Amino acid sequence: MAAGLLTDFRKLVTATKFQTVFMIIPINTYSDPVLSMKAKPLKGIDASIEELIGSMFESMRNAEGIGLAAPQIGHSLRLLVIDLSCMDSHKDAKPMVVINPRILAVKGRNAYDEGCLSVPGVTGEVVRPSAIQLHYRDEHFEEHTDEFSGMMARVLQHEIDHLDGTLFVDRMDKRDRRKIQNELDAIADGRTTPAYPIARNAVAVEARG
Numbered sequence: 001m002a003a004g005l006l007t008d009f010r011k012l013v014t015a016t017k018f019q020t021v022f023m024i025i026p027i028n029t030y031s032d033p034v035l036s037m038k039a040k041p042l043k044g045i046d047a048s049i050e051e052l053i054g055s056m057f058e059s060m061r062n063a064e065g066i067g068l069a070a071p072q073i074g075h076s077l078r079l080l081v082i083d084l085s086c087m088d089s090h091k092d093a094k095p096m097v098v099i100n101p102r103i104l105a106v107k108g109r110n111a112y113d114e115g116c117l118s119v120p121g122v123t124g125e126v127v128r129p130s131a132i133q134l135h136y137r138d139e140h141f142e143e144h145t146d147e148f149s150g151m152m153a154r155v156l157q158h159e160i161d162h163l164d165g166t167l168f169v170d171r172m173d174k175r176d177r178r179k180i181q182n183e184l185d186a187i188a189d190g191r192t193t194p195a196y197p198i199a200r201n202a203v204a205v206e207a208r209g
């Protein structure tokens with residue numbers, strides 16, 4: 001998900017074990033096939049996964065995001081990162097790595113205006129459960145079952161959707177979705193230039209010759 005303010009990256013690296021400088025990887029955008037795929041579970045953590053996690057935090061921070069799923073930088077794996085600490089309301093939030101998540105139970109429902117680094121410049125109201133019980137593994141591949149509500153429940157569900165090939169615009173009311181179709185077409189045609197690097201998908205590049 002996107003957020004308006006810049007994350008303090010120094011705070012992030014001291015809060016995680018990822019202290020190296022990682023690469024900023026261009027973000028895949030709406031209509032890229034990788035965003036419609038069902039991502040594969042991770043079998044464990046190795047050096048390449050640790051590097052990927054570091055690059056995900058770096059790419060998310062660079063794009064001023066609060067959540068990023070691995071498919072958004074071209075890796076179809078069930079892995080996502082979240083850092084809400086750039087939001088005024090969540091300054092003390094710790095960065096979080098979530099691997100192979102499975103929602104066990106949901107409670108309540110609420111509406112919230114979502115945005116997505118893969119759908120630059122577009123926001124729209126999505127109704128989702130307001131609290132979830134989640135089974136997942138952390139960056140050490142250790143298992144957890146925790147309950148989340150508020151912003152964490154919202155961002156987790158948005159990012160988990162990415163692992164199943166679903167974007168927030170797919171969950172919008174059909175009438176609302178029609179109103180943003182021109183903006184979506186502009187992204188698909190490569191006519192959008194956000195303030196962070198995006199991966200031009202093969203179809204769009206071909207179409208431009």
Ligand SMILES: [Zn+2]
Binds near residue numbers: 117158
């Ligand atoms: Zn997203």
